[in-house]
Amino acid sequence: MKILAFAEQREGKFKKTAYEVVTAAIELSNQLGAEVFALVIGKNVSGIASDIGGFGVNRVIAVDRDDLEYYSTTAYTKIVAEIASREKAEVLLFAASQMGKDLAPRVAIKLDAGLASDCTALKVENGNIVATRPIFAGKIISDVIIKSNIKVFTLRPNVFTAGSNNGQKAQVENVTINLSEGDFIARVVETKVGVGRPDVTEASIIVSGGRGMKAPENFKLIEELADVLGAGVGASRAAVDAGWRPHDEQVGQTGKTVSPNLYIACGISGAIQHLAGMSSSKCIVAINKDKDAPIFQIADYGIVGDALEILPELTKEIKMILGK
Amino acid sequence: MKIVTCVNHVPDTEAKIKIASDGKSVDTSGLNFILSPYDEIAVEQGLRLKEKFGGEVVAVSVGPDANKETLRKALAMGADKAVLIKTNNLCDSFVVAEALKNYLKEINPDIVLFGKQSIDYDNAQVPSLVAEMLNLPSVTTVVKMDFENNQIICEREIEGGHEKVVSQLPIIISVQKGLCEPRYPTLKGIMASKSKPIEEKNYNLPEHKVEIVALRLPPSKSAGKIVGTDVSAVKELVRLLHEEAKVI
Ligand SMILES: Cc1cc2nc3c(=O)[nH]c(=O)nc-3n(C[C@H](O)[C@H](O)[C@H](O)COP(=O)(O)OP(=O)(O)OC[C@H]3O[C@@H](n4cnc5c(N)ncnc54)[C@H](O)[C@@H]3O)c2cc1C
Numbered sequence: 096m097k098i099l100a101f102a103e104q105r106e107g108k109f110k111k112t113a114y115e116v117v118t119a120a121i122e123l124s125n126q127l128g129a130e131v132f133a134l135v136i137g138k139n140v141s142g143i144a145s146d147i148g149g150f151g152v153n154r155v156i157a158v159d160r161d162d163l164e165y166y167s168t169t170a171y172t173k174i175v176a177e178i179a180s181r182e183k184a185e186v187l188l189f190a191a192s193q194m195g196k197d198l199a200p201r202v203a204i205k206l207d208a209g210l211a212s213d214c215t216a217l218k219v220e221n222g223n224i225v226a227t228r229p230i231f232a233g234k235i236i237s238d239v240i241i242k243s244n245i246k247v248f249t250l251r252p253n254v255f256t257a258g259s260n261n262g263q264k265a266q267v268e269n270v271t272i273n274l275s276e277g278d279f280i281a282r283v284v285e286t287k288v289g290v291g292r293p294d295v296t297e298a299s300i301i302v303s304g305g306r307g308m309k310a311p312e313n314f315k316l317i318e319e320l321a322d323v324l325g326a327g328v329g330a331s332r333a334a335v336d337a338g339w340r341p342h343d344e345q346v347g348q349t350g351k352t353v354s355p356n357l358y359i360a361c362g363i364s365g366a367i368q369h370l371a372g373m374s375s376s377k378c379i380v381a382i383n384k385d386k387d388a389p390i391f392q393i394a395d396y397g398i399v400g401d402a403l404e405i406l407p408e409l410t411k412e413i414k415m416i417l418g419k
Numbered sequence: 420m421k422i423v424t425c426v427n428h429v430p431d432t433e434a435k436i437k438i439a440s441d442g443k444s445v446d447t448s449g450l451n452f453i454l455s456p457y458d459e460i461a462v463e464q465g466l467r468l469k470e471k472f473g474g475e476v477v478a479v480s481v482g483p484d485a486n487k488e489t490l491r492k493a494l495a496m497g498a499d500k501a502v503l504i505k506t507n508n509l510c511d512s513f514v515v516a517e518a519l520k521n522y523l524k525e526i527n528p529d530i531v532l533f534g535k536q537s538i539d540y541d542n543a544q545v546p547s548l549v550a551e552m553l554n555l556p557s558v559t560t561v562v563k564m565d566f567e568n569n570q571i572i573c574e575r576e577i578e579g580g581h582e583k584v585v586s587q588l589p590i591i592i593s594v595q596k597g598l599c600e601p602r603y604p605t606l607k608g609i610m611a612s613k614s615k616p617i618e619e620k621n622y623n624l625p626e627h628k629v630e631i632v633a634l635r636l637p638p639s640k641s642a643g644k645i646v647g648t649d650v651s652a653v654k655e656l657v658r659l660l661h662e663e664a665k666v667i
């Protein structure tokens with residue numbers, strides 16, 4: 096049996112989730128007695144491809160073409176499906192990233208495979224892969240199995256731990272796939288990526304603010320703490336709806352689902368829809384004036400107090416401890 | 420422009436979800452259902468396209484009779500027509516996609532709008548499954564949409580930024596929050612929705628590909644430590660984060 100680990104890259108750099116996916120593939124292969132190979136697609140990727148070997152995979156297939164500078168749903172679908180068929184891969188793993196979530200369902204249809212998305216664990220029981228996925232925004236946890244021969248899984252970012260890079264190089268096989276104009280029917284013409292802070296879905300620390308921050312300019316305090324920690328900035332829906340923060344920072348049931356190592360909630364009450372998006376964070380800190388705010392029920396550490404006063408101190412203290 | 424919006428009927432966001440006695444399904448008794456929030460955005464976008472380009476907006480839902488309530492909501496917002504593709508049981512995404520494919524093939528719309536995700540099973544799969552089944556282009560998690568020279572220009576969300584995508588029609592789109600604010604149905608809209616027809620469709624649908632074997636509650640978390648009640652607690656908090664939790 097073979098497992099295909101889709102190693103996502105953007106702009107010639109592997110995403111952290113690529114390492115998570117490869118590590119998960121290797122763990123699964125140990126339980127199933129399967130072979131693993133990684134697949135990397137893009138422009139000028141042959142060079143970086145072998146680096147994925149550091150995470151324990153010996154073989155990587157690279158599809159390197161100039162016209163793959165940007166992600167293309169249909170072209171990528173064709174490439175992944177063709178490689179999977181040639182290699183007779185029976186299990187395909189992707190990150191549940193914006194790319195993985197866009198790609199995996201289409202690949203599944205091409206391969207007549209079933210798909211379990213946004214999984215938080217995979218285990219093997221009686222030869223079956225049982226995938227764990229939170230549903231109803233994490234209020235319920237489901238265990239699912241895929242009944243088709245070929246099985247596709249997407250893995251929630253930041254949940255599966257990536258192995259540490261041992262510096263080994265993987266064997267790179269450059270593979271050519273015939274693509275025509277029609278394979279680029281929906282064409283990405285430009286990507287605009289903000290520089291600086293990580294996206295909340297990728298950040299290992301998030302500093303988040305809500306209505307208790309009182310005014311948009313006070314988010315400067317959140318940003319300053321975030322920058323000291325290399326963290327992403329999140330927001331409650333109240334802060335987004337007030338126009339204080341952009342939509343893409345919203346955490347919660349109708350925002351992003353996040354699982355950072357540390358989530359610092361400032362002036363956020365902890366409404367059920369907000370908790371839905373962040374309750375799986377590994378460590379939660381709450382700063383809120385109201386000692387009865389529901390956020391304290393899931394926080395590991397809390398300070399009952401004014402976020403506007405506490406944040407500058409917190410930034411100062413953390414700077415000190417980090418030696419910045 | 421012939422516009423279809425696919426709408427799902429889901430428990431509201433406040434709902435306390437109970438596991439049924441079989442241990443692998445949800446007990447829906449007593450739950451309040453709503454039009455899934457992202458699908459509301461899809462309906463809104465559909466209505467705006469109609470207002471701009473003319474044509475008609477059809478709302479489609481796959482499921483039991485209960486889904487008619489959600490279709491009525493879409494009609495009350497202003498959709499012209501509603502279609503219920505009938506199924507008895509809870510379907511996996513592949514069955515839902517197959518049902519939608521069958522219907523879409525019959526009517527050949529210019530644009531099909533989906534939510535990015537249903538807020539019940541949180542799959543975020545159906546739009547791309549349908550697109551591949553129909554061999555159509557798709558753009559998911561769209562936050563901006565324009566038209567120029569018979570082409571659609573979308574911005575979709577990616578980590579830390581956006582991707583700008585250009586495509587021909589017909590196309591499958593899934594929408595993300597930020598694209599537009601859904602309108603509230605007017606009283607007139609609600610009245611009118613009562614007399615608009617809901618067409619029913621039946622198709623032979625395949626077996627499920629994905630099966631739930633067990634449901635459980637997430638491990639419950641007990642309230643943590645209140646470190647203090649003013650700025651003087653900051654030092655101790657940072658020490659705990661550094662030494663005890665080891666997260667900074
Ligand atoms: C369909 C639906 C979907 C939703 N989806 C989401 C979602 O995805 N994400 C989301 O976040 N919400 C969502 N909500 C909204 C949610 O119900 C809450 O309204 C929202 O989370 C409240 O945001 P908040 O905590 O910032 O504001 P509030 O609830 O107003 O809380 C503000 C908090 O700040 C505290 N405070 C005030 N001043 C200070 C100060 N100086 N220092 C410290 N603390 C202070 C207060 O004690 C209070 O606890 C959704 C709601 C619905 C109906």
Ligand SMILES: Nc1ncnc2c1ncn2[C@@H]1O[C@H](COP(=O)(O)O)[C@@H](O)[C@H]1O
Nearest residue numbers: 425426481533534536537542543544545
């Ligand atoms: N039963 C259904 N009937 C109609 N549309 C659906 C149904 N289930 C999902 N969809 C559509 O597909 C989108 C993504 O859903 P999902 O893949 O289930 O998370 C939803 O936002 C809806 O637009």
